[in-house]
Amino acid sequence: MKLFLTFLLVTLSSVVLAQTPRNLCKEIATELRELRPPLFAGRQRLFEYQQRAGVVYHALADKIFNSYLAHNTKPKEYIACFHSKNMSAQVERLETFLPGAFFYGTIRRLKLSSSATVRLFADDVERALNSGSITFLDISVPSDSNNTTALKFGGFHRGQSGLYINPDQLPSDQWNLIFFHEFAHALDDSLRKAVESEAKSPLMPFLERMAKKTPWDVADEEQVRTHILSSFDRGFAAEFRAWIVAASLYYQTEKLPSVDWFDQILQSSPRFEPATERIVYLFLSPRFVTEPKGVFGDPRILDIVTTIREEWDEIMPHMGPLKKYVTYQN
Numbered sequence: 001m002k003l004f005l006t007f008l009l010v011t012l013s014s015v016v017l018a019q020t021p022r023n024l025c026k027e028i029a030t031e032l033r034e035l036r037p038p039l040f041a042g043r044q045r046l047f048e049y050q051q052r053a054g055v056v057y058h059a060l061a062d063k064i065f066n067s068y069l070a071h072n073t074k075p076k077e078y079i080a081c082f083h084s085k086n087m088s089a090q091v092e093r094l095e096t097f098l099p100g101a102f103f104y105g106t107i108r109r110l111k112l113s114s115s116a117t118v119r120l121f122a123d124d125v126e127r128a129l130n131s132g133s134i135t136f137l138d139i140s141v142p143s144d145s146n147n148t149t150a151l152k153f154g155g156f157h158r159g160q161s162g163l164y165i166n167p168d169q170l171p172s173d174q175w176n177l178i179f180f181h182e183f184a185h186a187l188d189d190s191l192r193k194a195v196e197s198e199a200k201s202p203l204m205p206f207l208e209r210m211a212k213k214t215p216w217d218v219a220d221e222e223q224v225r226t227h228i229l230s231s232f233d234r235g236f237a238a239e240f241r242a243w244i245v246a247a248s249l250y251y252q253t254e255k256l257p258s259v260d261w262f263d264q265i266l267q268s269s270p271r272f273e274p275a276t277e278r279i280v281y282l283f284l285s286p287r288f289v290t291e292p293k294g295v296f297g298d299p300r301i302l303d304i305v306t307t308i309r310e311e312w313d314e315i316m317p318h319m320g321p322l323k324k325y326v327t328y329q330n
């Protein structure tokens, strides 16, 4: 009985605490080494092998995700620990399972939240992933060398609805926050529409044409305004919405590690409320400035840009359908 209890405790603790990275590395290496496809196998054996391999890869990818969350162990550290062992085919295969493990693993956790808003967000992300409307995602897409530090953590490619988060760069205590932010972009209908209209009628050639035209009639002015609003829906307004959603969910998710730089941006607001939205707006606004150069040197175009921005200084950009993920706390 005592032995059984000890065994049970050990088993339980290994479930609760993810294994230490070192042990897990050895374990994965062993499992992968055994995953060589059988030589000269018949179809039935090959089929059985493939089924078993799928299960093993799934389980290993889940363990890598748990280890990342618990110990901030980067997936690339595991990859490095197998390299000497001549298992590149297995390692490559394992890597294809990582995005699913990281994203669906996060969704599973969020679905356990006591907050209905967090659960709704998790459901919507899952549906979008399953429907294929989000091109996902090499989670370890190498960062663009032009990108700033914050961007290399993750990104959302507007044109192809492609999303990635890079756990090799992103400290795991920030995983959820960046997950919220990037997937808020992916669920943002206003962003999607703006990307579609940019594809149909690109902003810059349009503005160049309009800058040459004198005078404008009322319809011209309205068209310019529509185009500029749409470009903000891909840029400043899209960032505002995605950070508001991230902030709202960040406050609603229990036991989330606090993220210093984000708390600083939010000026350590004790709860998420309309004033917090204003803080986010005032942080982002000066970071999205339209220089009066090129077509924006045309006073008529610049005036429209300035008017929109002044209107938002009064009433912040609309949240659109993303509003459903915003919950104020009392």
Ligand SMILES: [Zn+2]
Pocket: 181, 185, 239, 242
């Ligand atoms: Zn963003």
